[in-house]
Amino acid sequence: MISPVLSPQEIRLAELAAGRPDPILTRHERANRLVSRIKGAKPVIDVERALYFTQSMEKTVGQPLVLRWAKALYHVAANITVYVTEDQLLLGRVGQPGRHGILYPELDGDFLDLAVASLPGRSGSPADISPKDASLVLEKISPFWKGKTYHEALSQSLPEEVFNLTYADPAGLNSRFIVNETSSFRSSIQWVHDYEKVLKRGFKGVAEEAKERLNDLDPYDPRDQAEKKPFYDAVLIVIEAISLWARRNADLAEEKAQKESNPQRRSELLTMAAIARRVPYEPARTFREAIQAQWFTQLFSRLEQKTGTIVSNGRMDQYLYPFYAADLAQGLIDEEGALELLECLWVGLAEFADLYISPAGGAFNEGYAHWEAVTIGGQTPTGEDATNDLTHLFLRSKREFPLHYPDLAARIHSRSPQSFLWDVAETIKDGSGFPKLINDEEVVPLYVKKGATFAEALDYAVSGCAEARMPNRDTYTSGGAYVNFAAALEMTLRNGRLTKYPNVQLGPLTGDPRSFASFNELYEAYLTQHRNLLRAAFIQQWHVNKLRATRFAQPMGSALNDLCLKSGVDLHQELVPEGINLGYVEFIGYGTVVDSLAALKKVVYEDGRLTMDEVLLALEKNFVGYEAIQALLKAAPTYGNNDPYADLIAKDLDRVSVEFCQKYSKSLGIHNDIRYVPFTSHVPFGRVVAATPNGRVAWFPLSDGSSPSQGADREGPAAILLSNFHSKNQDLSARAARLLNIKFTPKCLEGDAGTQKLVEFIRAFGDLKLWHVQFNVINQDTLIKAQNEPEKYQNLIVRIAGYSAYFTDLSRDLQNDLIARSAHESF
């Protein structure tokens, strides 16, 4: 037997398991010390943000919402505990030392009592809370929000038939996992700020603009005075707030410096204090000031609202480069020094746990998942290649930093330089799957079609899992519906009902499937169920759009958006003049549905090897005793093999969905486009769907994103990409991200030749104009070992549905899902 080729990550794990020192950590001592204090720790819930936010909101009832929000943030900034963390070079944190998460009672505070009791013991992503803080939540925070949360308002507003597809209980506390609303998991879907503005102009520059616009308001115009004036007032208050908070950090650092006996640390602390006295209010002058300004801004954004996946980092290699280049030229910094600062930032990201306190939110985001995407590469606003030295430094940092942060996203385009793609491929080979790739050749033209200028589209930043944002043109901020189309399939076979909920008529009566004379009749029935779920998703979205404007405001985020500042409108308002609202409706279970329809078409209607009756019986028995039927169904053509039989069904399902969105988005006034990005929702969605005609057993996870069903890809990775291409309707535009996971074993990518072939694979991905791909380079054996001996594999990083998490943080369900996906051996 030849010895398996191990990825660098696996070699590292083997070294650790053998008790030898970590080969990478020894090269980065500060990061080593910082990381060792948080590794494997269970996060603690810090209640201060929720407490001070609530205290202020109690006192401002009746005032304009945006003003209340700004005042609440000022109250938080003035009172929240500030910290100086040992060894850290950056100031600012929003919770106590170690891993921590914070609460947003305005969003989902009706779950707080439940969460305080259940989070510490939750199997998915547990978090601790001290008894004192637990009683603060129960006595001082949650009572105020009873009856006032966004989640309650939404559940009350939905019409009955939509409510029934959304929630599983009359109070709306549990998701039905069919047309899942996600706007109450986060007050904003993923987002990215224009950090460059903070670095170049400082909040001072933004405040000056706000003051000018305030002065320009017509004193006699009621709208100017009642709507816009409070907005600009709020902007000025929130800028005061973040500046105050930065100064409080500076004060503490100075205080600590006085008491510090180590001269090197004292000097570090004094430098940190001096920087925090300047930024983010004043423009940054150095790389270090720029990083600190960016960090304060994103932290304050966390205090402001819960942004889905946590607010992203933007095009860091672009907006930091001028500072880096200037500092290098003046000898103020070297590559190692810059790397150390980046590592301090990554530790800050890693320390934060994105708490989803509702049970459904937790199921969607296993493993404390958050991905504050750092975008590198791509093109400049004028269409030149954008890579620079800093681009390569980010890739190096990715290879050498031991935790799964940051979430690195590389933009690629048709002229991406070989040096960049080679470095990208080497980093992917390192085993942790980063960076994920986003394709300019798909994103840019689509965004231009949706109304952006070329300059704006060329300057997009990756945001969250797989999405792209234009921070000064995008204005859409709500989480959309996640739709379980495998449930639509089961309803087609059970005349509008699901096995899981036998007593509820969830879908329309489409008839007894045994009466369908042809595949077309079956398919039409399916489409009726399919459109019914889309209909519910769009009605839900209509209510979401109306409601969020009455429940949320984000004065700081709005201050950083050109359009909001120009028009005096908060980002949470339904429409911002000149904005492009890019929203999404999520197609979950694509591969599962396509394969099931293909199997029925082939086995029942074409080959006649089974009757519908036999299939239904086998499904009802979950294939127990009907294994031959299961095998026959599984043997039918499947999506992911570049087989037109299945891929044309996939393409038609995409077309039907995209056309629906194209037609009805107009009524919503936003783009509500089809996207294939599940987070980990394909796991809880699978738990409500019985056995399906693709041979999938009951309650097993659905297929993930636009990837093939687990194990259904038999023709290798090139065929997966080709199926993805052939199932997309290039002529339509109401489409958004398609998440695609490809797993490689290291043997495929061995040596320089392997790197070169991965580069070619990436270029083919670019040529096919697919939106997104990410790789998982690992041996299946390693995953099984990690499952059986989690204590030895705490560091094992894997790729799941758009983000990385520790394998051992995941539930057994999800671990099994990963193991089941075909590994592409190539000998």
Place this chain on the structure above:
Amino acid sequence: MGTKGLVFNVQGYSVHDGPGIRTIVFLKGCPLGCQWCSNPESQNPNEEVGFNPARCLGLAKCQMCLKGCPYGAIVADDKGADYPTIKRSLCQKCPDYACRKACPAGALVVYGDFLEPLEVIKRVEKDEVFFQRGGGGLTVSGGEPLNQPDFLLDLLSLAHKRRLKTALETSGFGSYEVLKAAARVVENILYDVKVISRAKHLAGTGQDNELILDNLKRLTADFPKLSILVRTPVVPGFNDTSKDAQELGQFLRALPNVTFEALPYHRFGEGKYGFLGRTYPLAGLTLDPKALEDFNRLTLAARNL
């Protein structure tokens, strides 16, 4: 429409058989009988039924194959195992192989389909986008492709006409005229040289190697600019001695235009012997990775270009 050829697999995303990302077309039938062969289904020049018991659901759950074979060649195991026995002598090789269609689990397979060159090219061209950026293309492998000369030349000529990049993977055991004709229309040749010792070659492959070595010499003489990669599978106990490496190196010394690669013996093909009702001749054999390094080093030292 061109001669039909017997093809047992078309494999996309192949990264170890020629430049770039390639699609390999495997032709069935080989005059050699290498003991270490990792594609035993490639050897027989006819269609063959294979049975993979690991995929079989078991006769308790499924008996579709028993009913499926019109000639009674598939029967319940007489020793009481839960899966069927194939009586290969009764198999009539019926045109559509009823057994393959009958088995729902993919446990019964038929190796080999007769395909026209254009059908094969159309299949290969589906992967074209993966060839463009790294000079990838079609690799014809086997079995021994020279064993189906008409089909091979039709296939390669058609590929050439459509400007696909092509590579030929061969043992060199075949007509030089065919090899020469193929060499005119391919960009790369991957040429297996197992061992220089005639006695060892005969013992390990069942054939003399004189033709193989002779063809290689003629090929390099006739096509001095053609890219030829000589590959040697290093098989423990067969060709892994220092003497073998030195002899090989000395042989290659006379062929300065070829490149060389030692390939590690592996046993990933072992299971397939069982599928064909055969026994793997080299069961239990493993290759020490160091032996491969040594072999490579000694060969290159003896070649001493």
